[in-house]
Amino acid sequence: MSNAAPRVWEHAVVTGGAGFVGSHLCSALLAAGTRVTCVDDFSTGRPENIAGLRDRPGFTLVRANVSEPLDIDGPPDLVLHFASPASPADYLRLPLHTMEAGSLGTRNVLELARAAGARFVLASTSEVYGDPQQHPQNERYWGNVNPVGPRSVYDEAKRFGEALTTAEAEVHGVDTAIVRLFNTYGPRMRGYDGRAVPTFVRQALAGEDLTVTGDGLQTRSLCYVDDTVAGVLAMAAHDMRGPVNIGNPDELTMLELARVVIDLTGSSSRIRFIERPTDDPAVRCPDITLARDKLQWEPRVPAEEGLRRTIDWFRAHMDG
Numbered sequence: 001m002s003n004a005a006p007r008v009w010e011h012a013v014v015t016g017g018a019g020f021v022g023s024h025l026c027s028a029l030l031a032a033g034t035r036v037t038c039v040d041d042f043s044t045g046r047p048e049n050i051a052g053l054r055d056r057p058g059f060t061l062v063r064a065n066v067s068e069p070l071d072i073d074g075p076p077d078l079v080l081h082f083a084s085p086a087s088p089a090d091y092l093r094l095p096l097h098t099m100e101a102g103s104l105g106t107r108n109v110l111e112l113a114r115a116a117g118a119r120f121v122l123a124s125t126s127e128v129y130g131d132p133q134q135h136p137q138n139e140r141y142w143g144n145v146n147p148v149g150p151r152s153v154y155d156e157a158k159r160f161g162e163a164l165t166t167a168e169a170e171v172h173g174v175d176t177a178i179v180r181l182f183n184t185y186g187p188r189m190r191g192y193d194g195r196a197v198p199t200f201v202r203q204a205l206a207g208e209d210l211t212v213t214g215d216g217l218q219t220r221s222l223c224y225v226d227d228t229v230a231g232v233l234a235m236a237a238h239d240m241r242g243p244v245n246i247g248n249p250d251e252l253t254m255l256e257l258a259r260v261v262i263d264l265t266g267s268s269s270r271i272r273f274i275e276r277p278t279d280d281p282a283v284r285c286p287d288i289t290l291a292r293d294k295l296q297w298e299p300r301v302p303a304e305e306g307l308r309r310t311i312d313w314f315r316a317h318m319d320g
């Protein structure tokens with residue numbers, strides 16, 4: 001299946017543009033001839049992620065916290081709201097910042113889109129499904145979230161962000177879209193962000209034990225970042241509000257992932273089992289029927305290929 005041709009935008013604002021997914025979005029938009037304003041407070045993002053973009057014509061960095069009123073030069077026609085801590089290690093370290101980015105931040109960024117008449121895309125997450133009782137998860141599933149558990153600062157902020165986005169579309173007619181991203185991996189992840197792929201790759205390259213939580217039989221579905229970016233831009237180009245799942249339905253257990261990483265790195269590392277975090281979901285797999293049907297989008301990069309590219313990047317950049 002071929003992915004739909006991306007629409008050409010004149011000026012895109014990417015909040016969280018110095019982060020992992022956001023920086024790949026900035027690159028893709030610039031490559032398509034779009035002027036890009038990246039808004040980031042570097043709370044979890046890194047200047048290196050956008051180092052290659054800083055001198056490119058059409059790229060502007062605004063160092064700002066989206067939870068405070070924003071001042072952007074020139075009206076955008078596309079606004080991608082990706083600013084939020086995203087890994088459990090980050091949002092557990094920054095609980096209030098995370099809640100503010102999802103609530104006050106989403107409100108401010110929606111206001112920017114409303115004032116400019118721009119298309120607005122909210123980066124939501126599979127975490128809105130919590131520890132799901134339906135498998136795989138389609139967009140009609142309402143989720144199973146603990147509202148006072150340790151992960152709630154992220155899950156509930158994203159759920160609130162979805163509700164606010166929907167209300168803005170209803171009340172002010174903002175042209176909104178919601179994408180629910182499932183686990184995405186690839187170059188520019190941080191080795192210590194606590195997510196499985198960068199953790200395993202870092203450990204394997206350092207010859208350390210790979211720390212698998214619980215019995216390792218919990219599953220995740222991993223989407224290579226280029227595929228995620230293509231899905232987000234396909235949704236931006238469509239007129240659907242969503243929410244739409246963007247993820248890779250190929251599911252694997254954490255134990256399988258650890259073994260593949262050991263294999264692909266040629267590491268002598270062993271696997272060590274450690275305690276599983278509270279409210280860690282047992283299964284996570286997107287039903288992407290909607291994205292396939294409406295956006296003509298589906299992931300193209302097989303896990304082995306994506307992991308090889310990620311490992312190559314970590315080998316060249318291993319600094320944590």
Ligand SMILES: NC(=O)c1ccc[n+]([C@@H]2O[C@H](COP(=O)([O-])OP(=O)(O)OC[C@H]3O[C@@H](n4cnc5c(N)ncnc54)[C@H](O)[C@@H]3O)[C@@H](O)[C@H]2O)c1
Binds near residue numbers: 019041065067180
């Ligand atoms: N990576 C994934 O697997 C995944 C899955 C689901 C959803 N998402 C969503 O995609 C977005 C990006 O995730 P990521 O993995 O690239 O994380 P990341 O931490 O690498 O990027 C987030 C970026 O947002 C910036 N940021 C955070 N709070 C901010 C604020 N208040 N003001 C301005 N900038 C702020 C950070 O500095 C960082 O550059 C997040 O909204 C996340 O919820 C990601």
